[in-house]
Structure formats: C-alpha cells, structure tokens
Amino acid sequence: MTVILLDPLRPTLLPMAARGLVDGKVEFTPDVPDAARALLPGGTADTDVLVGTDPHDASVRGRIAAGEDVIAAPRLPGDNLVEAVDVMDRLWGFGGWEVTQTHRSLRRYLLEETYELLDAIAADDPEEIRQELGDLLLQVLFQSRIAQAADSFTVDDVAGTLVAKLVHRSPHLAEEVHGPIDIAEQERAWERRKAIEKPRESCLDGIAFDLPALALAEKVLTRARHAGVPADLVPATLRHVTLGEPDSAEDRVRDAVLAFAERVRGWERL
16 A cells, blocks of 8 residues: 655656556546546556645545555755746736736836845845845746747746856866865856857956946956056046035946946957
C-alpha cells in the first residue's frame, strides 16, 4: 500500500522510486490533472496505490495515517519561481488590468519598487528586503508576460539569457574550480569577456542616462577615468555640487554630465 505524491508543478513526471509501482491499476485523488491520468492505468477505489498531488487531500491523509508508505516528488530550488510564473499567467488570463499595461506604463512602478528595495537595504531589514525583492520580481514577471503576449520573448528567454551571460563571463563556472577564487582575476575575466560580447565605440556606451544625476555623474566619471580621459576635461560643475541655489541641483548636475559626455566622445574621436 503506497501513496505517490506527484509534483503539482510537474504532474506528468513520476518519481523514480515509484516506477515499479504503477504497472497495475492506481487510484487518483481529484486534484490529479488529466495529463497525468492519461499516462497511468486508472482503477477503482481501494487499490494498492493512490496517486495525488495534494498532501492535504483527505484520502492521502487517511492512508498516511494508516501507515502506508509515501513516495513524494522532491521540491527543487526554484519551484516557487515556477509557481510565481504560473500565477502571473493566471492573472493575465483574466483579461483585466494586467493586459492593459505596457512596458512603458509600468516604468513608474519599476522605479518605485527599486527605491523601496534600496530603502529596505539602507534599513538593514531582512524581512523588508525579502518583500521588496518579491515586488521587484513581480515587475520582471510582468514585463516578461507583456513581451510574451507580443511574441517577443518569454520569462524563460530572460532567464536563459542571464544564464548564458553568467556562464560566458565567469569562466570558472565551466572549469573544475573550487573557491575561493582570485577576485581581481575574476573581475578581469568578466570585463574581458564583456568587451568581446559588446564591442563599444565609446567608453560611455551602455550607461543608463536615465539614472539620477549624481549616480549618472559617478558612472560617467568612472568610465572616463578608466578610459584615460584627461582630468582637465572634467568641468568644475562635476567636481563640486552646490545645493540651495534657485535652480534645481538635479537638473544642473544632469546638464553638466551630458555636456561632459559629449566632450568625452569628442576626445575619443580625436
């Protein structure tokens, strides 16, 4: 007498330990989907093997209480991510507010969630960090679902692109290397392979110029310094920021960064 608990996320996959137990008739709990039922010989009640997906089902609990063996599909790292994708699909399937959104309409939510996560990190609050990371993950799932509806890409494509990038830029992942590794060499390998992936005409290519002005200034100045841009090209307005003036310091710094970026590109052309 055995209870076999299938993975509800992958109900058509049978645990290896149960392979020899499903040659005869089996009983199903109501939660087993038709796709899984079609692969196994169904029977009547009181068969030796009960197949289900829900450990809280009354039949499953009764058999376990009676001392029957249980073979359960193991939970895998990332199963909750798979479930999150499924929930996003279900939300989309209702045809409500979600399907009216676009990549652009979600920009403000993405920005808000990013800053809320930064606040949680600044507060060093693990619970808040966990929740805000979840909100940020929702934005990734949402944006991917919008793209899927437009036949552009899916969330699997997003994850696959990330995996390919990490493996290519981290050669030790493909080698028999055990940590700790040399961090300086790791950074050099990353930058070398990144340069091969994305050849750039300017040291400033790839910078998100929608960053807040101070963050943008730091990024541009760092890139320029690494590229060997002469220090005297850096304007005084990027060396010192003055607050309390009648104009907006944010706008003033941004204008200075954009002007400096043009000077850097001009220097590179020469």
